[in-house]
Amino acid sequence: xxxxxxxxxxxxxxxxxxxxxxxSPIVLGILIFQFYPTLFSFYISFNQWNLLSPPKWxxxxxxxxxxxxxxxxxxxxxxxxxxxxxxxxxxxALGLIFAVLLNQDIRGKxxxxxxxxxxxxxxxxxxxxxxxxxxxxNFGVFNGLLRMVGIHGPNWLGNxxxxxxxxxxxxxxxxxxxxxxxxxxxxxxxxxxxxxxxxIDGANALQKFFFITMPLLSPTTFFLLVTGVIGSFQVFxxxxxxxxxxxxxxxxMVVMYLYNNAFVIQKMGLAAAVAFIVFVVIIILxxxxxxxxxxxxxxx
Amino acid sequence: MxxxxxxxxxxxxxxxxxxxxxxxxxxxxxTTQPPAAATEAPKATVPPAGKxxxxxxxxxxxxxxxxxxxxxxxxxxxxxxxxxxxxxxPQTIDYWAKVQTQVAGGTPPDCGIAECQRFVSYAKNGxxxxxxxxxxxxxxxxxxxxxxxxxxxxxxxxxFNSGAEGGNYxxxxxxxxxxxxxxxxxxxxxxxxxxxxxxWTWDDMLAAxxxxxxxxxxxxGIMALQGGTLYRGNFVWSxxxxxxxxxxxxxxxxxxxxxxxxxxxxxLIYTHKVAPPPGSTGQxxxxxxxxxxxxxxxxxxxxxxxxxxxxxxxxxIFPKHPQTGKRTCSMEADGWxxxxxxxxxxxxxxxxxxxxxxxxxRLFVKANDMVPSTFPEVAQEWYATKPPDHMSKxxxxxxxxxAKVAYTYFESGTVMNAFGPIIDKAFADGTDIxxxxxxxxxxxxxxxxxxxxxxxx
Numbered sequence: 001x002x003x004x005x006x007x008x009x010x011x012x013x014x015x016x017x018x019x020x021x022x023x024s025p026i027v028l029g030i031l032i033f034q035f036y037p038t039l040f041s042f043y044i045s046f047n048q049w050n051l052l053s054p055p056k057w058x059x060x061x062x063x064x065x066x067x068x069x070x071x072x073x074x075x076x077x078x079x080x081x082x083x084x085x086x087x088x089x090x091x092x093a094l095g096l097i098f099a100v101l102l103n104q105d106i107r108g109k110x111x112x113x114x115x116x117x118x119x120x121x122x123x124x125x126x127x128x129x130x131x132x133x134x135x136x137x138n139f140g141v142f143n144g145l146l147r148m149v150g151i152h153g154p155n156w157l158g159n160x161x162x163x164x165x166x167x168x169x170x171x172x173x174x175x176x177x178x179x180x181x182x183x184x185x186x187x188x189x190x191x192x193x194x195x196x197x198x199x200i201d202g203a204n205a206l207q208k209f210f211f212i213t214m215p216l217l218s219p220t221t222f223f224l225l226v227t228g229v230i231g232s233f234q235v236f237x238x239x240x241x242x243x244x245x246x247x248x249x250x251x252x253m254v255v256m257y258l259y260n261n262a263f264v265i266q267k268m269g270l271a272a273a274v275a276f277i278v279f280v281v282i283i284i285l286x287x288x289x290x291x292x293x294x295x296x297x298x299x300x
Numbered sequence: 301m302x303x304x305x306x307x308x309x310x311x312x313x314x315x316x317x318x319x320x321x322x323x324x325x326x327x328x329x330x331t332t333q334p335p336a337a338a339t340e341a342p343k344a345t346v347p348p349a350g351k352x353x354x355x356x357x358x359x360x361x362x363x364x365x366x367x368x369x370x371x372x373x374x375x376x377x378x379x380x381x382x383x384x385x386x387x388x389x390p391q392t393i394d395y396w397a398k399v400q401t402q403v404a405g406g407t408p409p410d411c412g413i414a415e416c417q418r419f420v421s422y423a424k425n426g427x428x429x430x431x432x433x434x435x436x437x438x439x440x441x442x443x444x445x446x447x448x449x450x451x452x453x454x455x456x457x458x459x460f461n462s463g464a465e466g467g468n469y470x471x472x473x474x475x476x477x478x479x480x481x482x483x484x485x486x487x488x489x490x491x492x493x494x495x496x497x498x499x500w501t502w503d504d505m506l507a508a509x510x511x512x513x514x515x516x517x518x519x520x521g522i523m524a525l526q527g528g529t530l531y532r533g534n535f536v537w538s539x540x541x542x543x544x545x546x547x548x549x550x551x552x553x554x555x556x557x558x559x560x561x562x563x564x565x566x567x568l569i570y571t572h573k574v575a576p577p578p579g580s581t582g583q584x585x586x587x588x589x590x591x592x593x594x595x596x597x598x599x600x601x602x603x604x605x606x607x608x609x610x611x612x613x614x615x616x617i618f619p620k621h622p623q624t625g626k627r628t629c630s631m632e633a634d635g636w637x638x639x640x641x642x643x644x645x646x647x648x649x650x651x652x653x654x655x656x657x658x659x660x661x662r663l664f665v666k667a668n669d670m671v672p673s674t675f676p677e678v679a680q681e682w683y684a685t686k687p688p689d690h691m692s693k694x695x696x697x698x699x700x701x702x703a704k705v706a707y708t709y710f711e712s713g714t715v716m717n718a719f720g721p722i723i724d725k726a727f728a729d730g731t732d733i734x735x736x737x738x739x740x741x742x743x744x745x746x747x748x749x750x751x752x753x754x755x756x757x
Contacts, residue, residue, distance in 0.1 A: 050400075050421070050425070051401065052400060052403055052404075052421065052422065052425035052427045053425045056757075071743070137579070137581075138518060138580070155578075155579050155580045157579055157581070158577065158578050158579015158580055159728060160725060160728055161729070246724065246728075247578065247579065247725070247728035247729075248721040248724040248725035248728050248729075249721040250721075250725075250728075252490060259719070262397075263396075263397035265714045265717055266400060266421075266711065266712050
């Protein structure tokens with residue numbers, strides 16, 4: 001008589017093997033295309049490597065260089081932080097305002113919602129190119145409108161003062177639809193009973209907004225804040241297309257700096273070090289967000 | 301009796317198939333046959349036994365892929381037992397990232413397009429092959445080329461820059477591209493200004509620009525040079541300045557003659573107000589759109605200028621510096637080189653020889669009409685074409701006074717990336733250019749020191 005226990009173990013092994021075989025494409029994909037490159041990139045961050053000759057181990061020199069003698073890293077981090085602060089907070093504020101408006105029972109609200117969402121589904125590069133034309137100092141719409149009221153418009157993308165503002169403005173516009181959509185979903189999840197109870201207690205519209213809507217939307221706001229901060233620290237496409245980081249590096253973001261080091265001047269080691277510094281910065285900011293969230297995020 | 305497939309069997313097979321597909325996707329791509337020219341019959345995908353196959357790589361612009369394919373097919377037709385795989389990449393900065401990734405991955409192309417500003421780094425790192433022996437053994441007519449063109453691909457070990465007369469050959473130039481001075485005849489006529497002559501100086505250029513400029517109508521006398529275009533050398537050399545000391549150890553950006561050249565351009569925008577501020581001319585090329593009467597740019601710009609329908613235009617010899625009398629024309633040569641790890645260097649050389657010979661360059665010039673040849677005899681034919689009416693003035697300038705562009709030294713890209721933004725800011729915002737040059741000077745010297753340390757490591 002066969003050993004029942006051994007037979008079961010054999011069956012269990014076969015099942016496990018089947019399971020592993022079934023998930024192996026995705027596991028292999030993650031190991032080959034994510035895990036290995038990440039580890040290799042970490043190793044490269046301790047090397048001097050121009051791709052043309054073998055990597056040379058230089059220890060922490062790349063990290064030390066970035067924090068001490070590198071002329072642009074600090075500036076690109078400041079640019080990125082400025083961009084992140086402006087786009088995330090202005091985006092959240094505007095998104096909330098528009099979401100509240102679009103949550104009202106108004107005629108054509110679905111059409112308005114669709115219109116606001118269009119920039120999200122449009123390719124980012126195409127949108128950035130379109131805005132480049134809008135910002136054209138001679139033939140662009142903005143300066144055309146300003147000329148109509150007697151104002152000589154600025155050189156939006158060609159001046160170090162205006163270029164960052166112009167990119168931030170475009171990025172807020174491009175991301176607004178997504179923020180509105182998520183806020184709308186959050187708003188529609190708030191039970192009407194709270195508002196009815198507040199009305200019975202005599203609360204006005206503002207009181208309802210600040211004491212019911214805002215607290216109950218806080219998990220949604222927190223989600224948008226965390227993903228917004230992470231996304232804005234990784235921004236590349238919009239400034240790359242619109243200004244290429246110029247003029248005079250005034251719109252150079254940290255991921256663009258990484259790209260330029262890696263693929264323009266072939267400093268792969270330095271670029272890998274930038275990547276890991278950004279990674280750590282994002283981890284710290286996300287951790288802080290979670291820590292602070294305990295004070296202002298309320299779950300039902 | 302056939303066994304019925306259970307759900308478990310189906311899942312196992314699916315998983316196995318998916319894993320196989322993933323692993324297959326990770327395998328190197330099979331080589332593909334390049335697109336055949338329209339006039340030729342399609343070729344077999346698998347080369348017949350005994351044929352030598354090489355991988356040829358280049359970036360392409362406008363119709364270059366079609367014309368290059370035609371030329372390469374001509375080489376295949378003229379050469380027994382050869383095949384090629386063409387890697388044509390749209391002209392972006394990513395082309396060199398691709399090549400360098402191929403080199404790092406141990407799968408470089410056999411041969412391909414060369415750039416003189418990358419040359420020293422590639423030669424020094426042993427990425428490209430020393431082809432001196434091939435040149436000697438086949439008696440390739442390097443002595444018949446413009447000396448400046450072939451100098452772009454000669455390098456002696458230990459040299460910080462290319463161009464050593466006794467240096468070895470690591471590539472062959474495919475073209476010799478000048479910087480040209482073009483003007484809008486209609487804007488000159490409208491302002492009642494005579495066209496530029498051979499005697500013109502920078503002062504004459506400025507005086508004409510002042511008469512032509514109508515800023516309120518967005519009409520400007522001249523386009524100021526800045527950034528990379530100014531670093532090529534024309535104006536700096538003409539004023540007697542330089543970018544670095546002859547031994548490449550110190551910057552000369554703060555040299556009064558160098559500052560003079562940069563300030564002259566800056567003054568066009570901010571002092572004389574005869575040139576549009578940077579970025580203010582929008583998406584269109586301001587010369588092509590008739591906003592600017594005079595421009596200095598690469599000879600490749602003639603392709604677009606030839607499509608101008610709204611006004612007459614021409615080229616003239618570079619106006620000379622009023623004191624030095626110099627009008628140095630900066631030149632650069634793209635070319636072809638063989639990668640050191642080429643699997644079949646003999647066949648790769650055979651192709652280079654075909655492409656870079658006078659006959660090959662004639663084909664290249666014909667197929668791609670904005671590439672003046674590196675051989676004076678072929679170049680003369682091209683400089684005799686019209687428009688513009690005075691095309692030969694460009695050749696006159698080259699023959700009188702020309703020099704290889706200033707940024708062909710080791711790590712020049714990194715050095716320029718470091719000091720460039722300081723000068724760019726002065727041009728973008730109108731801040732003090734002299735102070736910016738002095739700041740940039742310090743940065744450049746520091747970067748040259750770093751580049752030397754890397755060079756010696």
